[in-house]
Every structure is written in structure tokens, then in C-alpha cells.
Amino acid sequence: MSAAVQARVFEPFFSTKAVGEGTGLGLSTCYGIIKQSGGHITVYSEPSLGTTFRIYLPQVAAAHGNILQRSAAAPGLPRGSETILLVEDEPTLREMAGALLQRLGYTVLTAANGIEALDLLDAHHPGRIDLLFTDVVMPQ
Missing domain, CATH: 3.40.50.2300 (Response regulator)
Incomplete structure (x- = not known):
């Protein structure tokens, strides 16, 4: 990915795809979810070699226990x-x-x-x- 594309990759509706092949909302949506969760995302790219996205999210405090187990066992799921x-x-x-x-x-x-x-x-x-x-x- 070029430096110009890398600079805009998280912008809503930005896409390198042809018209009708994508909305340009995927990475901007990811960016928004990550930011709302208190995290951040970085992108590193070298043209013709590949791109790496790194996502950092805050750790859940141990006092909260295992949230996934509690959620899976929660009664009343539709x-x-x-x-x-x-x-x-x-x-x-x-x-x-x-x-x-x-x-x-x-x-x-x-x-x-x-x-x-x-x-x-x-x-x-x-x-x-x-x-x-x-x-x-x-x-x-």
C-alpha cells in the first residue's frame, strides 16, 4: 500500500476498489469500534510486500472475572x-x-x-x- 493510501485508509468511504466492489466502510468501522473500546490501531505497509494492522485493546481488569463465560451462561438470550x-x-x-x-x-x-x-x-x-x-x- 502506498504512503498516500496508508494516510487515508481509515477514512469513511475511502476505497481503492472499483465502483460497486466495496463501500470503503470496513476499516473506518474497525477504527471506530477500536477507538470506542479505548484501543488503537496501527498500520505498517510496504508496497508489493504486504500490510500489517496491529490492534491494541485495553486489558479487562481481573476483578471482572471471565466475561465470556458469564455472557455465554447468561439466561434470557433470545x-x-x-x-x-x-x-x-x-x-x-x-x-x-x-x-x-x-x-x-x-x-x-x-x-x-x-x-x-x-x-x-x-x-x-x-x-x-x-x-x-x-x-x-x-x-x-
Whole structure:
């Protein structure tokens, strides 16, 4: 990544991708979440060699115990049996959200874009979708 790109990489809507291939919100969203969590992120890059992002988050005080165990065991997490159509163009986000929803008891159908979602709806599940969970900006 060039020095010019590196200087702007965390700006909202900045992207080196072609129009329609990305929103330029990924790294700016990460930056915002990290800052809100009291952390910081650094970027180091050498053109043609690669880029390294380092994320530093504050350590949770030992007095709080194991937050993950308490959260996982917390009663009252919403559960369901409905069918959700999940439409997300980023494969990692689609897989993560789908797995989480399935763990909560939902039947999850996934599509990578709007066209695929409409085809899935028409061909396999007409009238059987309880909730549409979709990305706001997608290439198709």
C-alpha cells in the first residue's frame, strides 16, 4: 500500500476498489469500534510486500472475572425457530452471522447478493421467510 493510501485508509468511504466492489466502510468501522473500546490501531505497509494492522485493546481488569463465560451462561438470550434470509456480500460476515443465528435456534438461508436472495426466495422458499437480514450496501 502506498504512503498516500496508508494516510487515508481509515477514512469513511475511502476505497481503492472499483465502483460497486466495496463501500470503503470496513476499516473506518474497525477504527471506530477500536477507538470506542479505548484501543488503537496501527498500520505498517510496504508496497508489493504486504500490510500489517496491529490492534491494541485495553486489558479487562481481573476483578471482572471471565466475561465470556458469564455472557455465554447468561439466561434470557433470545431464541427463535423462525426462518431468516441472511443477505451479505462479505463471506466472513455472512458465515459468522449465519452461525450465530443458527446457534440461537433460527433456520438460516444465506445469499451473497440481492439477486441470489430473490432467486432463493422464488425457487425454494416462497412465502416462508419470517425475517430478512441484509447488508445496507451491496454490489448487486
